[in-house]
Amino acid sequence: MSATATIGVINISDRASQGVYEDIPGKACVDLLNEWILTSFQVEYAVIPDEKDQIEAALIDFCDNRNCSLVVTTGGTGPALRDITPEATEAVCDKMLAGFGEEMRRASLQFVPTAILSRQTAGIRGHSLIVNLPGKPKAIRENLESVFPAIPYCIDLIGGSYLETNPSEMKVFRPKKT
Amino acid sequence: MSATATIGVINISDRASQGVYEDIPGKACVDLLNEWILTSFQVEYAVIPDEKDQIEAALIDFCDNRNCSLVVTTGGTGPALRDITPEATEAVCDKMLAGFGEEMRRASLQFVPTAILSRQTAGIRGHSLIVNLPGKPKAIRENLESVFPAIPYCIDLIGGSYLETNPSEMKVFRPKKT
Amino acid sequence: MSATATIGVINISDRASQGVYEDIPGKACVDLLNEWILTSFQVEYAVIPDEKDQIEAALIDFCDNRNCSLVVTTGGTGPALRDITPEATEAVCDKMLAGFGEEMRRASLQFVPTAILSRQTAGIRGHSLIVNLPGKPKAIRENLESVFPAIPYCIDLIGGSYLETNPSEMKVFRPKKT
Numbered sequence: 368m369s370a371t372a373t374i375g376v377i378n379i380s381d382r383a384s385q386g387v388y389e390d391i392p393g394k395a396c397v398d399l400l401n402e403w404i405l406t407s408f409q410v411e412y413a414v415i416p417d418e419k420d421q422i423e424a425a426l427i428d429f430c431d432n433r434n435c436s437l438v439v440t441t442g443g444t445g446p447a448l449r450d451i452t453p454e455a456t457e458a459v460c461d462k463m464l465a466g467f468g469e470e471m472r473r474a475s476l477q478f479v480p481t482a483i484l485s486r487q488t489a490g491i492r493g494h495s496l497i498v499n500l501p502g503k504p505k506a507i508r509e510n511l512e513s514v515f516p517a518i519p520y521c522i523d524l525i526g527g528s529y530l531e532t533n534p535s536e537m538k539v540f541r542p543k544k545t
Numbered sequence: 546m547s548a549t550a551t552i553g554v555i556n557i558s559d560r561a562s563q564g565v566y567e568d569i570p571g572k573a574c575v576d577l578l579n580e581w582i583l584t585s586f587q588v589e590y591a592v593i594p595d596e597k598d599q600i601e602a603a604l605i606d607f608c609d610n611r612n613c614s615l616v617v618t619t620g621g622t623g624p625a626l627r628d629i630t631p632e633a634t635e636a637v638c639d640k641m642l643a644g645f646g647e648e649m650r651r652a653s654l655q656f657v658p659t660a661i662l663s664r665q666t667a668g669i670r671g672h673s674l675i676v677n678l679p680g681k682p683k684a685i686r687e688n689l690e691s692v693f694p695a696i697p698y699c700i701d702l703i704g705g706s707y708l709e710t711n712p713s714e715m716k717v718f719r720p721k722k723t
Numbered sequence: 724m725s726a727t728a729t730i731g732v733i734n735i736s737d738r739a740s741q742g743v744y745e746d747i748p749g750k751a752c753v754d755l756l757n758e759w760i761l762t763s764f765q766v767e768y769a770v771i772p773d774e775k776d777q778i779e780a781a782l783i784d785f786c787d788n789r790n791c792s793l794v795v796t797t798g799g800t801g802p803a804l805r806d807i808t809p810e811a812t813e814a815v816c817d818k819m820l821a822g823f824g825e826e827m828r829r830a831s832l833q834f835v836p837t838a839i840l841s842r843q844t845a846g847i848r849g850h851s852l853i854v855n856l857p858g859k860p861k862a863i864r865e866n867l868e869s870v871f872p873a874i875p876y877c878i879d880l881i882g883g884s885y886l887e888t889n890p891s892e893m894k895v896f897r898p899k900k901t
Contacts, residue, residue: 446642446669447702454640462810464802465643465821466828466839472644480694480718483644484702491802516836524803524840540836624820624847625880632818643821650822658872658896661822662880 372408372528374400375429375438375495377415377422379452380502383442384416392441395504399511403537406530411435417443422455430459430495436527437518438495439511442502444487452499453486460490460497464521467498467514474513475506489514494526516540550586550706552578553607553616555593555600557630558680561620562594570619573682577689581715584708589613595621600633608637608673614705615696616673617689620680622665630677631664638668638675642699645676645692652691653684667692672704694718728764728884730756731785731794731851733771733778735808736858739798740772748797751860755867759893762886767791773799778811786815786851792883793874794851795867798858800843808855809842816846816853820877823854823870830869831862845870850882872896 378384378393397410411433415421422443429435443452457463467489475482487499487510496518500507519530520541532539556562556571575588589611593599600621607613621630635641645667653660665677665688674696678685697708698719710717734740734749753766767789771777778799785791799808813819823845831838843855843866852874856863875886876897888895 445702446640446674446699448704450640462802462806462842464840464842465824466841468643469647469825469828470832470839472647476648479720481698481720483648483692483695484642484699485644486640486642496802514839517839520837521802521840524801526804542835542837623880624818624852624877626882628818646821647825650825654826657898659876659898661826661870661873662820662877663822664818664820 370407372406372530373411373433373435374408375411375413375433375435376400377413377425377429377438377440379415379417379422379440379443381416381449384414390414391504392500392502392507395507396439396441396500396511399508403515403532404530405533406528408528408530417449417451419451419455419458422452423459426455426459426492426497430492430497435495436522436530438497439500440497441500441507444485444499444501446484446486450486453488456488456490456497456499460492463488463490470513471500471510474509475501478509491525496521496525496527512537548585550584550615550708551589551611551613552586553589553591553611553613554578555591555603555607555616555618557593557595557600557618557621559594559627562592568592569682570678570680570685573685574617574619574678574689577686581693581710582708583711584706586706586708595627595629597629597633597636600630601637604633604637604670604675608670608675613673614700614708616675617678618675619678619685622663622677622679624662624664628664631666634666634668634675634677638670641666641668648691649678649688652687653679656687669703674699674703674705690715726763728762728886729767729789729791730764731767731769731789731791732756733769733781733785733794733796735771735773735778735796735799737772737805740770746770747860748856748858748863751863752795752797752856752867755864759871759888760886761889762884764884764886773805773807775807775811775814778808779815782811782815782848782853786848786853791851792878792886794853795856796853797856797863800841800855800857802840802842806842809844812844812846812853812855816848819844819846826869827856827866830865831857834865847881852877852881852883868893
C-alpha cells in the first residue's frame with residue numbers, strides 16, 4: 368500500500384456532465400476532505416451523467432484501477448426516473464452497508480422531512496468503500512459528517528489506506544484491539 | 546395530468562376479504578386522506594386476501610390503469626407466514642424507498658417495541674408511489690402521519706398529481722428550487 | 724409443540740472454530756438467555772468458521788432438524804472480506820426483518836460511531852427466528868437487549884415455542900388481542 372491514499376469523487380448529474388450546471392457538489396466534497404483529512408491523499412475526479420452503465424464503469428475504474436480507498440458519489444439518489452446511483456452502486460459492490468443510508472437519512476431528517484426520499488447507500492468493492500451522497504452542497508456536508516467518523520476504520524478493515532483526520536475538525540473512531 | 550388526483554387504498558386481509566372482519570383499516574386511510582388533503586381527489590378502493598399474485602395484480606392495476614399517484618396498502622407486513630405485502634410491493638416497484646420503512650418503524654417504536662417486527666416499505670412504480678401501512682387503525686395514523694410530510698413532494702418528483710394539504714392538519718414540505 | 728423450547732447459539736469465527744480464541748461470545752449469549760428467560764429451554768450450540776456454506780448448513784440444521792424457535796449467531800457481520808454471516812442468513816430465510824438491524828445499529832450508535840459498519844440482520848425460516856449479533860460480548864448484550872422485547876411475540880407469530888421472561892431482568896411485549 369502506498370503512503371499516499373487515493374480518494375475518488377464522482378459527481379453524477381446529467382446537467383453537470385453537459386456543462387449546463389457548474390460542478391459544485393464534487394468540489395464541495397473535495398473541500399470537506401481537505402478540511403478533515405491530515406494524511407496525504409490525492410483525488411481522482413469525474414463528472415458523469417445519470418446512466419447506470421457509465422456510473423458502474425466509473426466506480427469499477429476508481430476502485431480496481433485507480434486504487435481508491437474511498438469513493439464518494441454525489442447526486443442521483445432520489446425517487447425520480449433518472450436517479451440510478453444506488454442501483455449502480457449495489458451492482459458493483461461485494462457487500463452493502465445499510466447503516467450508512469440509515470444514518471445519513473437520520474441526519475437529514477433533523478432538517479427536512481423529505482430526507483426519507485433519499486435512497487443513499489454504501490458498500491464495499493474489494494479494498495474500496497463507496498458512499499453515496501446527495502447532490503446539494505449543504506446536504507453533502509450534513510450527510511458526510513454524520514458517517515465520516517466510521518470511515519477510516521472501515522477502510523482499515525477492508526485493507527485500504529490509513530487515514531488520519533484533524534480531530535478538531537473531524538473526530539474519527541477506531542475501537543481498541545481486544 | 547387531470548386536475549383531480551386519484552389515490553388507491555388496498556386493504557390486504559384474508560378475513561376482511563371474506564367478510565369475516567369489517568374493513569376498518571381501509572376506511573381509516575380514507576378518513577385520514579380526507580382530513581389532510583385539500584386538493585380534489587378520488588379514491589380507488591379494494592379489499593383483497595393475502596395472496597401475492599392478487600396483491601401484485603391490484604397494485605399494477607391501480608398504478609398503470611387507474612393512474613393512482615399514491616397507493617396505500619394496509620396489513621400483511623408482519624413476520625407471519627401469510628404476511629406477504631412487502632414482497633408483492635417490491636415485485637412490482639421500479640425502485641424502493643428504504644427511508645419510509647425506517648421512519649414508520651421509528652414512529653411506532655415510541656409506542657411498542659414490537660414495531661421492529663414490521664416489514665413495511667415503500668416504492669415507486671412509474672408515476673405512482675406505493676406505501677405499506679400496518680393493519681391496525683391506531684397504528685395506521687401513527688405511521689402515515691410520520692411519512693406524509695414527504696409524500697406530495699415525492700409524487701411531484703415522479704410526475705404524479707399535485708397534492709396540497711390543510712397545513713393546520715398536516716404540514717407537508719417541498720424544498721425551494723435551487 | 725413441546726413444553727421445552729429450543730434456542731440455538733452459533734458462534735461464527737474462524738479463530739474460535741480453530742481453538743485459537745476461547746468461545747466467549749457464544750457463552751455470553753447463553754448467559755443472557757439464562758438471565759432473562761423464565762420458561763424451560765434447552766440450548767443447541769455450535770462454533771463454526773466464517774464459511775458461507777457451513778453457516779447456511781448450521782442454520783438450516785438448527786431451524787429444521789433441531790426445532791429452534793430462536794437462533795442467535797455471533798460474529799461475521801462487519802465489512803471485512805471474511806464477514807459473511809448476513810449473506811448466509813439471508814440465503815436461508817423466507818423473509819427478512821429489517822427493523823432488527825436498524826434497532827441494533829441505533830442501540831450501538833449510542834456507544835460507538837462505527838456501529839454503522841455492522842450489517843447485522845434478522846429473518847424467519849419456517850418456525851424459527853434467526854438474529855445476527857456482533858462478536859464482542861459487551862456489544863452482544865447491548866444489541867440483544869435492544870431487540871429482545873419483541874422476540875417472544877415474533878416467535879408466537881411464526882408458531883414457535885412460548886417464551887416468558889423475568890420482567891425484572893427483561894420486559895417483553897405482547898400486544899393485546901384486538
